Every structure is written in C-alpha cells, then in structure tokens.
Amino acid sequence: MLPSPTLPPAPTIQTPTPEIVDQRSDLEEITPENLHRMEVTAQLGKGRIYDITVSPEGRVVAVYTASKIYLYDSTTLHEQGFIEVEPVTSEKRAITFSPDGDLLAFSTGAGIIFWDLSAWLQVRWVSSNIPEWVISDLEFSPDNRQIMQYRKSHF
Secondary structure, eight states: OOOOOOOOOOOOOOOOOOOOOOSOTTOOOOOTTTGGGOOOOOOOSSSOEEEEEEOTTSOEEEEEESSEEEEEETTTOOEEEEEEOOOOSSSOOOEEEOTTSSEEEEEOSSEEEEEETTTTEEEEEEEOSOTTEEEEEEEEOTTSSOEEEEEEEOO
C-alpha cells in the first residue's frame, strides 16, 4: 500500500481592509440635523444627464448629456473639455472608458462612437445591427480587446 500524499498547508491570504480616503477634510458628515446647511458645490453637465462614468485611474469624470459629453477633473470638478454629440431620440445613452483610459466609448441612436482622448478625435463608429433597440450599457473587456453592448427594446 502506498502512503497518502501530504500537502503543505495552504498559504494564508490577507484580504486588505478598504480604507476611506478623505480628500475633503473640510466636509462634515451629512446627518438629518444638518441637511438644511447643504449647498451645491458643483454642477456637472448642463441639462439632463443620461450617464456618468469615471476613468479607470479615477482622475476624469465623463458626463453624457443631451448635446455634449463633458469631461471633468475628478478632484476639482473643473471642466476639462467637451465632445459635441448628435441629438438622440432614445432616453438611454451609455458611456464608458476603456480599461487603459485611452478611449471613451459612447452610444448614439445608431451605434457606438469611439473617441481617442489623447488625440481628441473620433476614431471609429460601429453601427447598431438592430435599429429598433437602444444600447443601454457599454463595457470594455478587462484586456481592452472587446466591448460589450447591452440592449433593451423600447416597447
């Protein structure tokens, strides 16, 4: 009879505890008692907002509105620029950054536009195959090689 194999003990994996980083120490916790003192510190976009996304490194916030996509510095919330977009009849629009942060992809009524952020220009437009459906969400694969689009029919 052969002896039973002995396995070494499994390594202990330390799961890091999430830490809240307070970037604005001058802000106090929001409570029912101090709600009356709240004030607007920034307004993102102009008009109705359809979608918001944050770049992978966390430095840029993109806001998709009816006529433009506004880009903001995530710390100061100062506008860095905007992309003009064609008016779309659907109520749902989607926007996402590529995992490397180089591209911004956003839906239109007829497909997806890919915008190169360093060159500041449209580099590709992909047509939607089902015109009566609208793209309700976009997501790049982690390896930056594919983009998934989710569609919802507007019955």
